[in-house]
Amino acid sequence: MTFDPYASATETTEGRVYSVTGGDWSDLSTEIGATKEERVVVNMGPQHPSTHGVLRLILELEGETVTEARCGIGYLHTGIEKNTEYRTWTQGVTYVTRMDYLAPIFNETAYCMSVEKLLDIHEQIPERAQVIRVMMMELNRISSHMVCFGTGGLELGAITPMFFAFRERETVLDIFEEVSGLRMNMAYIRPGGVAQDVPQESVSRIREACKEMRKNFKDNETLLVGNSIWMKRTKDIGYLDLAGCMTLGITGPILRAAGMPWDLRKSQPYSGYENYNFDVITADTADAYGRFLVRMGELEQSLRIIEQCCDNLEKLAGAPVMVADKKIAWPSQMSVGPDGMGNSLEHIRKIMGESMEALIHHFKIVTEGFRVPAGQAYAAVESPRGETGVHTVSDGGTRPYRVHFREPSFNNLQATAAMCEGGMIADVIASVASIDPVMGGVDR
């Protein structure tokens, strides 16, 4: 065999190592076929189209059966937790929104809830702000589940669900853009409320979008629910029962697919979730198909909540969206302009032309931020992937002393070994897709 820099074989103490990144597969299979060894260790990823992001899987195979599966993570570690310690409490939102990039609103809300707990203002958050938070979270749940279906289907070879899923996701992102000025990483939820009000005319657009999405969800449903190929790839695959979920700390759709109706929105309501009518969707199959059905069912529940939010927003038109305490609230009314979100012109006119005190206040709270009483707090929300918990510590200063995210992706990815070992290598893809990890959240 001539030397191929992309597919060379080397000898190590562990055995013969084959690097395959291109080249002729038949050469390789002839070469491997010549060895007596049945056991092969395959390194899959981190740059692999089927591993759901920069996830590296180390698989030990006997033929096509996986005997051991291990994850290698950290390829997307960006030190977000460390960075928050060098910025003000409000600026922290801009960082944490980038963790689980498919569920930015959940990261922001959980973080803000923990800061509000420390400030002891969690009961003073205006109702309209809470309604907006709930609405944005549920919209975000839809867009996040859509990526799960789309990429999950794609990884199993079904391309059409991706087109439908991303169409719905696009609808949601358009709403996000209209409301916050940004489609992703909005930094829209702020300690004390939300950055700016939802324009009243957007409410009717959101209602229409709900109707349209309800109709469109059927496309993916008819395509996948009961589809024999999809079911063969997902049914009884990636099995993890309730006991396994409990000891591994698994929450979210995986836990609910194991039959446990645990949803923080119901069991420990926050942001006023106790005032909404919706059901907790469960399945009892504890497999990848069950998780898929749970997510599918949650879409309709999210739409129900969003519609109730729209009713509430109409009732609460003109109500404040930020806490009344001027020592915490962002000083200006933000507005969405042609270049994104910014200070409203009205406010600039006031501080530059009329009130010196307003200017000083604006300057101080924007550059220095507000102080948060010393102590620690933990706040959790039900994100699309499970419990997103934020442990925040303050030393009494204007910046966090420590922010730690309990990311459901990070925790749930531990189940890979339990789900994949003993199964076939092709089912590893289905199992990992059913965990729906977002590597930005895993590695932070």
Add this chain to the structure above:
Amino acid sequence: MTHDDGMFGVQGTGDTSGFGGLAKTGASTGSSERPYGSYFDELTDDLERAYPQFSEAIEAVVVYRGELTLHVKREKLEEVARNLRDNPKLQFEMCLGVSGVHYPDQVGRELHMVYPLLSMTHNRRVRLEVSVPDADPHIPSLVEVWAGNNWHEREAFDMFGIIFDGHLGLTRILMPDDWVGHPQRKDYPLGGIPIEFQGATFPAPSERRSYQ
């Protein structure tokens, strides 16, 4: 580790706003007085009944912002954890990970580990906190009690250098295996490493320029 002034040459609190004196010392860990309120009295009573060495093992019971924190001595951590998990009246079947905090000022108890526990049966939460000195950063591993702590403890080791005794594969998880230092400690600067481009090296952010 070499002394580093941090980003932009800021010293002390690193308050970049120019308004000095904004940082306060950490909250004291004094015990709260009974009644604790909510379900906290019942929970501590139940634990006391289930675990006779309660007064010995629990250094402080802190109720703050509607949350209960039990400060546990590290020698007793595993026993307390097992009691919290197995007693039918407590039944904290889930541990939501491990979060470390580094307090360089608290001499003799610089490193804290925080375990948020959740009981789905009783719909309750409690937090365990363990503190150990920097010079002896050993904490018993709770992977035997809650298998899901595996990665969380590896992360705490990676970020703080805590050694979890009894953990079967305590290796770095987020940082590369050959990384030097533990990034979440307060004496570790932000940035801190030179950025390598092909053919040139840029100094670390903390060494580029000093605004003083």
